[in-house]
Amino acid sequence: MWRHRAFMVGTGLSGLMAGAALLSLFWTPHSPTQIVVRARFKPPSWEHWLGTDQFGRDILSMLMAGAQTSILVGLIAVSLGLGLGVALGLLAAARRGWIEEAVMRLNDLTFAFPVVLLAILITAGWGPGISNAILALAIINVPIFARLSRGAALTIWAREFVLAARAAGKGPVRITAEHVLPNIANVIVVQATISFAIAILAEAALSYLGVGSQPPDPSWGRMLAESQNHLFRSPVLALWPGMAIVLSVLGLNLMGDGLRDLLDPRLGRRGRA
Amino acid sequence: MSLLAVRGLTVALPTGEGEARALDGVDLELAAGGTLGIVGESGSGKSMTALALMGLAPAGARIAGKIALDGEDLLALGEREMDRIRGARLAMIFQEPMTSLNPVHRVGQQIGEVLALHRDLAGGAAREEARRLLERVELPRPARLLRAYPHELSGGQRQRVMIAMALAGAPDLLIADEPTTALDVTVQERILTLINDLVDAEGMGLIMISHDFGVIARTCEAVAIMYGGRVVERGPVADVLARPAHPYARGLIEAVPRLGRGRAGRLATIAGAMPALGAFPAGCPFADRCPQAEEACQLQVPAMRPLGPARAAACHLLEAAP
Amino acid sequence: MATYLIRRLISFCLTLVGASVLIFVMLEILPGDPALTMLGVDAPESAVAALRADLGLDRPAPERYLDWIAGLARGEMGLSFTYQVPVAELFAERLELTVPLAFAAMALASLLAIGAGLYAASRHNRAGDWGVMTASQLGLAIPNFWLGILLIVLFALVLGWTKAGGFPGWEAGIGPALGALVLPVVALAITLASILTRVVRSATLEVLREDFVRTARAKGLGRGRTLRRHVLRNAMIPVVTVMGLLFADAMAGTIVIENVFSLPGMGKLIFGAISNRDLIVVKNAVLLLAALVIVVNFAVDLLYALIDPRVRIRD
Ligand SMILES: Nc1ncnc2c1ncn2[C@@H]1O[C@H](COP(=O)(O)OP(=O)(O)OP(=O)(O)O)[C@@H](O)[C@H]1O
Numbered sequence: 001m002w003r004h005r006a007f008m009v010g011t012g013l014s015g016l017m018a019g020a021a022l023l024s025l026f027w028t029p030h031s032p033t034q035i036v037v038r039a040r041f042k043p044p045s046w047e048h049w050l051g052t053d054q055f056g057r058d059i060l061s062m063l064m065a066g067a068q069t070s071i072l073v074g075l076i077a078v079s080l081g082l083g084l085g086v087a088l089g090l091l092a093a094a095r096r097g098w099i100e101e102a103v104m105r106l107n108d109l110t111f112a113f114p115v116v117l118l119a120i121l122i123t124a125g126w127g128p129g130i131s132n133a134i135l136a137l138a139i140i141n142v143p144i145f146a147r148l149s150r151g152a153a154l155t156i157w158a159r160e161f162v163l164a165a166r167a168a169g170k171g172p173v174r175i176t177a178e179h180v181l182p183n184i185a186n187v188i189v190v191q192a193t194i195s196f197a198i199a200i201l202a203e204a205a206l207s208y209l210g211v212g213s214q215p216p217d218p219s220w221g222r223m224l225a226e227s228q229n230h231l232f233r234s235p236v237l238a239l240w241p242g243m244a245i246v247l248s249v250l251g252l253n254l255m256g257d258g259l260r261d262l263l264d265p266r267l268g269r270r271g272r273a
Numbered sequence: 274m275s276l277l278a279v280r281g282l283t284v285a286l287p288t289g290e291g292e293a294r295a296l297d298g299v300d301l302e303l304a305a306g307g308t309l310g311i312v313g314e315s316g317s318g319k320s321m322t323a324l325a326l327m328g329l330a331p332a333g334a335r336i337a338g339k340i341a342l343d344g345e346d347l348l349a350l351g352e353r354e355m356d357r358i359r360g361a362r363l364a365m366i367f368q369e370p371m372t373s374l375n376p377v378h379r380v381g382q383q384i385g386e387v388l389a390l391h392r393d394l395a396g397g398a399a400r401e402e403a404r405r406l407l408e409r410v411e412l413p414r415p416a417r418l419l420r421a422y423p424h425e426l427s428g429g430q431r432q433r434v435m436i437a438m439a440l441a442g443a444p445d446l447l448i449a450d451e452p453t454t455a456l457d458v459t460v461q462e463r464i465l466t467l468i469n470d471l472v473d474a475e476g477m478g479l480i481m482i483s484h485d486f487g488v489i490a491r492t493c494e495a496v497a498i499m500y501g502g503r504v505v506e507r508g509p510v511a512d513v514l515a516r517p518a519h520p521y522a523r524g525l526i527e528a529v530p531r532l533g534r535g536r537a538g539r540l541a542t543i544a545g546a547m548p549a550l551g552a553f554p555a556g557c558p559f560a561d562r563c564p565q566a567e568e569a570c571q572l573q574v575p576a577m578r579p580l581g582p583a584r585a586a587a588c589h590l591l592e593a594a595p
Numbered sequence: 596m597a598t599y600l601i602r603r604l605i606s607f608c609l610t611l612v613g614a615s616v617l618i619f620v621m622l623e624i625l626p627g628d629p630a631l632t633m634l635g636v637d638a639p640e641s642a643v644a645a646l647r648a649d650l651g652l653d654r655p656a657p658e659r660y661l662d663w664i665a666g667l668a669r670g671e672m673g674l675s676f677t678y679q680v681p682v683a684e685l686f687a688e689r690l691e692l693t694v695p696l697a698f699a700a701m702a703l704a705s706l707l708a709i710g711a712g713l714y715a716a717s718r719h720n721r722a723g724d725w726g727v728m729t730a731s732q733l734g735l736a737i738p739n740f741w742l743g744i745l746l747i748v749l750f751a752l753v754l755g756w757t758k759a760g761g762f763p764g765w766e767a768g769i770g771p772a773l774g775a776l777v778l779p780v781v782a783l784a785i786t787l788a789s790i791l792t793r794v795v796r797s798a799t800l801e802v803l804r805e806d807f808v809r810t811a812r813a814k815g816l817g818r819g820r821t822l823r824r825h826v827l828r829n830a831m832i833p834v835v836t837v838m839g840l841l842f843a844d845a846m847a848g849t850i851v852i853e854n855v856f857s858l859p860g861m862g863k864l865i866f867g868a869i870s871n872r873d874l875i876v877v878k879n880a881v882l883l884l885a886a887l888v889i890v891v892n893f894a895v896d897l898l899y900a901l902i903d904p905r906v907r908i909r910d
């Protein structure tokens with residue numbers, strides 16, 4: 001497993017991001033929210049490793065705290081979407097019939113609503129806030145996980161050991177819990193990693209547009225939006241948050257691809273009977 | 274000079290650890306207008322031989338030996354020169370008619386491609402020639418077929434289209450790799466007859482590949498029997514059928530109901546299965562499955578011994594002809 | 596063929612209806628009183644009541660929904676609450692920018708992706724393949740709005756070749772108008788191309804393993820011609836589907852990118868409407884964008900039948 005290079009790089013980058021977020025819970029070099037008028041637009045120095053922004057806030061501290069926001073949004077949104085989506089997918093695979101049909105129709109509908117459009121709808125109805133971003137992302141993820149787990153579950157349902165279990169009189173709930181779920185866990189984990197990466201990108205975009213996290217909560221997307229007002233004065237302000245996003249997303253994507261490579265060969269060949 | 278002379282053809286494929294020889298020192302000989310059958314079990318290297326002749330061995334394969342077509346060494350040719358030979362002097366039809374035609378192009382287009390490439394025919398002339406070719410392979414309503422897509426045809430019809438495509442370049446040598454294996458028995462018969470008739474009429478050479486000795490007996494004058502990437506016996510079909518020299522050849526012949534001399538109702542089969550590539554014994558590749566194997570067979574690869582005019586076999590148990 | 600078309604058409608209509616229901620529920624039912632949403636919680640009760648009457652909100656929701664749809668069918672979307680002009684007029688102006696932007700980005704992305712994907716597939720497991728895959732991995736991780744900002748820094752601030760944003764309008768002539776769209780299109784296209792490149796590559800690799808590719812080579816077609824004539828079109832079958840799905844991303848990306856480059860398109864309009872709580876504009880604008888995506892995907896279904904003759908009888 002550790003010989004897979006992309007997986008290692010991905011895990012390293014993801015770990016860096018998670019570490020920064022964790023650390024920021026207890027300690028950041030400076031306060032990420034404190035406005036220090038004397039320290040506006042400071043270049044990088046021993047005091048401020050990455051410099052300060054237009055309000056004299058320490059960039060590095062803001063990035064660390066911003067990682068918190070990204071992870072929080074990604075974690076909640078993907079967990080909600082995964083939970084509901086996998087439940088629907090498993091139900092559709094176990095029951096077939098109209099339930100399956102309904103799940104697939106819902107699927108067809110959501111492709112026309114990218115996250116941004118959905119977040120706009122929610123914000124227009126309820127007003128802006130980070131919870132809108134989370135809600136929109138969760139909703140988008142439901143059909144993704146539903147379709148994925150339904151497809152994977154259907155192949156498991158067709159396998160001999162499931163037929164044997166049915167012949168032994170086990171009900172659909174037990175079969176799903178004992179046979180189907182453990183066998184499709186791999187694909188779900190891979191998709192969760194990829195969805196997490198997409199969630200980070202989307203959170204940044206929504207916060208950039210002003211419909212995600214609100215001030216004074218630190219957020220990479222809003223840092224970029226604010227930096228754009230000061231491009232003449234200090235273009236590097238636009239550099240750091242973007243780099244943070246790229247490295248996190250890259251890390252998660254690489255980790256997801258690596259996981260797919262590492263987990264997939266087993267999938268579909270060896271079943272846990 | 275013979276139409277085709279293959280000497281020591283060796284194809285080494287990269288594997289996880291090093292290389293494995295899918296073909297090992299294959300020799301073949303075919304006179305102009307002659308017919309040669311290649312027979313052997315699945316995995317014996319028949320298709321690999323055909324692909325190597327066409328210059329279409331898998332990417333990464335290392336190829337050695339000599340393939341002379343009309344005296345010209347094909348292995349010495351560049352990619353572009355080979356493109357000019359493929360389809361024009363050498364043509365091939367494949368085992369799977371269902372997947373060997375491009376699903377998104379019409380039959381007419383696919384035949385027309387060969388005509389444009391090798392015979393400079395286009396437009397109306399190409400259409401007329403394609404129609405004539407479809408007639409030649411005895412397809413009904415050829416004008417309409419030209420506009421059909423492959424999925425609208427039956428397996429037998431598609432194989433006829435493949436044959437028409439092979440004929441389109443007026444090749445000197447036609448290689449047919451199990452052309453009837455995927456077809457119904459009744460269709461098989463008709464396709465084999467068609468190929469035979471066409472080869473006779475056009476004066477083409479034919480290499481017919483099959484795992485069924487019966488098919489070879491019907492269509493070819495000479496036969497080469499392959500096992501484990503080597504030719505283990507060769508000779509005129511009638512001779513080999515009457516007096517197979519190699520124990521593997523005997524096994525193959527006895528496995529065919531119409532040919533086997535075994536008592537009626539009891540079909541012999543060769544015990545065991547062919548090893549995977551790279552897992553053959555160090556000596557004779559057939560040693561592990563041979564009912565007569567001796568100690569020497571495990572140790573040394575037997576060389577081809579001549580057994581009379583145009584006949585040879587590679588077996589330690591044979592006495593060379595005087 | 597006919598059954599295929601009819602089935603696609605039915606599914607197309609159902610999706611359109613579903614989208615409009617979803618928008619209606621999200622904006623007018625779930626949040627509670629739309630009049631209150633539009634005026635804010637601290638608005639005087641009389642003003643709220645007046646607006647409620649004005650918009651006909653005292654009537655039951657199904658009736659209001661049907662009214663909305665019936666209006667759309669007649670080509671009427673109502674008056675913008677803030678601008679007091681017909682919404683349709685507002686949209687017409689903005690779409691002149693948004694639609695070309697989205698389509699240009701898709702076109703550029705497709706060109707890049709087909710070139711890079713074919714190249715990578717033809718160099719499978721060699722340096723060229725690795726390079727393309729690395730670039731696309733990077734492209735996937737770069738947010739389009741950040742790329743937009745970087746392009747502004749480079750081309751507007753450092754090099755001074757273009758303005759930092761804005762749009763002179765098509766009246767200013769085709770040259771200046773297109774010039775203002777170059778950077779936004781590039782920023783949008785990169786992400787799309789990164790996704791699509793992977794699809795093109797894997798579809799091509801899959802087709803390259805097909806028997807008919809070997810047949811083409813056996814006929815004497817060279818590598819390049821085989822790739823162009825036999826592989827490409829078959830590989831396009833899955834690629835076209837993904838292109839349709841990606842159009843939703845292009846649309847969403849346009850909304851974001853318009854904000855980066857201060858372009859007066861649908862995205863700008865929508866965000867203005869959100870801060871002004873102009874529900875009527877938001878409702879119709881979101882439906883319009885979703886409908887555009889649905890129409891494009893319907894068109895893709897039709898295109899599919901053109902590329903793959905098997906679809907015409909299958910299904
Ligand atoms: N592309 C390839 N890569 C690696 N090994 C291969 C490849 N193609 C064929 N082989 C191996 O080479 C050997 C010869 O295969 P070949 O296809 O020539 O057999 P065959 O005699 O045509 O059998 P069949 O009757 O099944 O068609 C087999 O062991 C096969 O597994």
Ligand SMILES: [Mg+2]
Pocket residue numbers: 319320321450451
């Ligand atoms: Mg074969």
